[in-house]
Amino acid sequence: MPDTITQSIQDYLKHIYELNEHGGSASTNDIAIRLNIAPASVTGMLQKLASATPPLVIYKKHQGVTLTKNGEKAALEVIRHHRLLETFLVTTLGYSWDEVHREADKLEHVISEDFEARMAEALGHPTRDPHGELIPTADLVMPVDESCPLASLRTDETATVRRVSDDDPALLRHLREIGVVPEVKIVVKSYSEFDGNLTLQVEGQKSNVVLGTAVTSQVFVDK
Amino acid sequence: MPDTITQSIQDYLKHIYELNEHGGSASTNDIAIRLNIAPASVTGMLQKLASATPPLVIYKKHQGVTLTKNGEKAALEVIRHHRLLETFLVTTLGYSWDEVHREADKLEHVISEDFEARMAEALGHPTRDPHGELIPTADLVMPVDESCPLASLRTDETATVRRVSDDDPALLRHLREIGVVPEVKIVVKSYSEFDGNLTLQVEGQKSNVVLGTAVTSQVFVDK
DNA sequence: AATAAAATTTAGGCTAGACTAAATTTTACA
DNA sequence: TGTAAAATTTAGTCTAGCCTAAATTTTATT
Ligand SMILES: [Mn+2]
Ligand SMILES: [Mn+2]
Ligand SMILES: [Mn+2]
Ligand SMILES: [Mn+2]
Numbered sequence: 172m173p174d175t176i177t178q179s180i181q182d183y184l185k186h187i188y189e190l191n192e193h194g195g196s197a198s199t200n201d202i203a204i205r206l207n208i209a210p211a212s213v214t215g216m217l218q219k220l221a222s223a224t225p226p227l228v229i230y231k232k233h234q235g236v237t238l239t240k241n242g243e244k245a246a247l248e249v250i251r252h253h254r255l256l257e258t259f260l261v262t263t264l265g266y267s268w269d270e271v272h273r274e275a276d277k278l279e280h281v282i283s284e285d286f287e288a289r290m291a292e293a294l295g296h297p298t299r300d301p302h303g304e305l306i307p308t309a310d311l312v313m314p315v316d317e318s319c320p321l322a323s324l325r326t327d328e329t330a331t332v333r334r335v336s337d338d339d340p341a342l343l344r345h346l347r348e349i350g351v352v353p354e355v356k357i358v359v360k361s362y363s364e365f366d367g368n369l370t371l372q373v374e375g376q377k378s379n380v381v382l383g384t385a386v387t388s389q390v391f392v393d394k
Numbered sequence: 395m396p397d398t399i400t401q402s403i404q405d406y407l408k409h410i411y412e413l414n415e416h417g418g419s420a421s422t423n424d425i426a427i428r429l430n431i432a433p434a435s436v437t438g439m440l441q442k443l444a445s446a447t448p449p450l451v452i453y454k455k456h457q458g459v460t461l462t463k464n465g466e467k468a469a470l471e472v473i474r475h476h477r478l479l480e481t482f483l484v485t486t487l488g489y490s491w492d493e494v495h496r497e498a499d500k501l502e503h504v505i506s507e508d509f510e511a512r513m514a515e516a517l518g519h520p521t522r523d524p525h526g527e528l529i530p531t532a533d534l535v536m537p538v539d540e541s542c543p544l545a546s547l548r549t550d551e552t553a554t555v556r557r558v559s560d561d562d563p564a565l566l567r568h569l570r571e572i573g574v575v576p577e578v579k580i581v582v583k584s585y586s587e588f589d590g591n592l593t594l595q596v597e598g599q600k601s602n603v604v605l606g607t608a609v610t611s612q613v614f615v616d617k
Numbered sequence: 618a619a620t621a622a623a624a625t626t627t628a629g630g631c632t633a634g635a636c637t638a639a640a641t642t643t644t645a646c647a
Numbered sequence: 648t649g650t651a652a653a654a655t656t657t658a659g660t661c662t663a664g665c666c667t668a669a670a671t672t673t674t675a676t677t
Contacts, residue, residue, distance in 0.1 A: 179634065199655055212635055214656055219633095233642060233655060263486055264512040274506055281500040289487040402664065422625055435665055437626055442663095456625060456672060 178280040181249045182206060183216055184227060187238055188246035196235035247307040252279040252287055254300035254307075259290045261301045268301040268347065269340035302343070303334030303353035303391070319394070321357075322367065322387035328359045330392035342389060350376045351390060401503040404472045405429060406439055407450060410461055411469035419458035470530040475502040475510060477523035477530075482513045484524045491524040491570065492563035525566070526557030526576035526614070542617070544580075545590065545610035551582045553615035565612060573599045574613060 176184075186205045190197035199217065203210040220242070221230035227242035238246060256275040260266040266274070291297075291309065298314065299305055305314045318333040332355045335346055346352065356374040363369075367384040399407075409428045413420035422440065426433040443465070444453035450465035461469060479498040483489040489497070514520075514532065521537065522528055528537045541556040555578045558569055569575065579597040586592075590607040 177633075200653090208634090209636060210655065211637080211657080216634075218656095264509070264516060266512070270508075274509055277504040278501065281504055283497055285493075286487070286497060289489070293487060400663075423623090431664090432666060433625065434627080434667075439664075441626095 176245055180216075180220065180227070181245065181280055183213075183220065184238065184242050184246040185249045185253070187228065187236055188243065188250065191237060196237050198235040201235075244311050247311040247313060249279050250313075251307040251309075251311065252282055254304055255287060255290045255294070255297070256282070257300045257302070258294055258297050258306075262294060267344075268337075269343040271301065272337055272340070299334070299353065301353075302337040303332070304337065305334075316391075317393060318391035320388050321369065321382075321390040321392050322384050324359045324362075324369065324387075324392065324394075326359055326362045328394065329356065330359075330394045331356050332390060333393050334391040336389035338389075342386065346386075346390070349373065349380050351380075351382075357392070399468055402439075403443065403450070404468065404503055406436075406443065407461065407465055407469040408472045408476070410451065410459055411466065411473065414460060419460045421458040424458075467534050470534040470536060472502050473536075474530040474532075474534065475505055477527055478510060478513045478517070478520070479505070480523045480525070481517055481520050481529075485517060490567075491560075492566040494524065495560055495563075522557070522576065524576075525560040526555070527560065528557075539614075540616060541614035543611050544592065544605075544613040544615050545607050547582045547585075547592065547615065547617075549582055549585050551617065552579065553582075553617045554579050555613060556616050557614040559612040562612075565609070568609075569613070572596065572603050574603075574605075580615070 183202065183206065186202055187197045190201050190205070199210050199213050202208075202217075203213045206213070217228060217230050217236050220227040221236070225241050226239050227245065228236040228238055230236045253275045256278050257268075257271040260271045260274060261268060288309070297306060305316055307313045316334070321330070321332075324330060332351055332353055334353060335343065335351070337343065350373045351357070351371075358372040359369055360372055360379055361370040367387070368381050369387050370379050370381050372379050406425065406429065409425055410420045413424050413428070422433050422436050425431075425440075426436045429436070440451060440453050440459050443450040444459070448464050449462050450468065451459040451461055453459045476498045479501050480491075480494040483494045483497060484491060511532070520529060528539055530536045539557070544553070544555075547553060555574055555576055557576060558566065558574070560566065573596045574580070574594075581595040582592055583595055583602055584593040590610070591604050592610055593602050593604050595602050
């Protein structure tokens with residue numbers, strides 16, 4: 172590890188991890204957008220992370236970065252903190268799932284390993300956060316996610332909601348209202364090949380609901 | 395307020411508040427010791443805080459600083475966070491009262507006002523933290539503490555423990571063991587004028603205990 | 618009141634992590 | 648396949664907050 176993994180570095184690593192998840196390397200621009208920082212500043216940091224001892228990222232000019240094993244461990248540590256915190260805030264302080272993100276984004280950098288362990292214990296060692304995202308294990312292994320986008324289902328298919336994208340609080344509130352939350356079962360009543368709309372029967376809901384791809388691409392299910 | 399009250403500034407203000415509590419102004423050296431920072435660095439920060447708009451401290455060369463009204467509000471905000479956090483960590487995550495301090499010292503700077511409000515609500519709007527220290531109110535007023543040092547009691551006096559100094563974890567563990575914790579009643583069975591020792595009968599304890607001034611000066615009671 | 622010690626300030630310097638503007642490289646597409 | 652747009656890097660700055668060493672002021676003690 173470099174001498175110190177600052178809060179700023181933790182945020183870089185976390186976002187690089189998430190960008191790496193969906194395909195290859197994380198580009199300077201993508202990182203800059205997610206961190207709300209000028210691209211030139213990102214370049215500087217990437218060079219620093221790449222020449223740290225040991226290196227936290229693999230960086231080739233103009234080709235973005237990938238995490239090294241060390242970088243990934245550091246990223247998973249932060250992600251575990253974040254997701255445990257979200258779970259903790261929802262269950263013990265009554266936060267709703269669209270409110271926790273900002274709070275966890277700051278707390279994730281300052282809690283101790285003891286705090287992390289106490290939360291995990293108090294919550295019964297959960298494997299998913301309130302949005303259904305997988306929580307890395309205490310020894311920093313990310314479980315495999317086998318869910319697929321709700322948008323990929325077709326008429327008569329049945330599935331269980333596992334995870335919803337937590338990017339957009341408004342979308343989260345909407346999903347909460349229509350009952351599309353993790354662990355709920357759904358049945359696809361019909362599919363429109365024109366607009367991709369899905370008509371769904373949602374467990375526990377009186378009437379069916381029709382969702383467009385803007386929504387169904389953000390919800391992930393296990394068949 | 396200055397443009398931003400950073401974490402560093404928050405810590406300065408908090409410690410200046412505590413130094414101001416017991417007598418006049420906070421000296422450069424005292425602040426430096428408490429913050430573990432070189433005195434020269436403290437001078438620089440004090441000058442900055444004094445010339446902020448509005449000023450957060452009143453500073454005269456070589457004479458230390460006092461908080462302005464604005465500085466005091468900012469300090470009380472941090473202290474409220476700290477003491478609510480200590481209470482919260484003890485009651486919801488099972489921390490012992492000698493473990494909470496370090497954790498709260500970091501968290502106090504990053505929690506939101508919403509988090510503060512939710513903690514206060516969940517805890518039933520407590521007025522004291524686990525060590526018995528008074529918690530500033532939501533509108534940032536510090537309640538008046540009327541307790542006096544246990545060391546000032548004499549034979550046959552009766553009192554209720556209100557507060558113990560939280561500086562020393564080892565002392566806290568000792569006090570916990572002998573049952574000297576907030577809200578417990580005590581009776582002074584005898585006083586030694588030679589060494590200042592007090593023999594105490596502690597509510598809920600089988601046998602009496604003898605405490606020296608090193609301990610009794612750190613425990614505060616209401617008669 | 619003189620002087621030694623302690624406290625404090627000044628001066629100069631450093632690092633982390635951001636920024637803008639300009640230069641360069643890559644990519645897209647005509 | 649050349650050129651324009653987009654992405655990225657370089658170069659030069661800036662601020663916050665710390666440091667050490669040296670100078671100065673205050674205080675304590677004779
Ligand atoms: Mn963060
Ligand atoms: Mn999440
Ligand atoms: Mn602090
Ligand atoms: Mn305390």
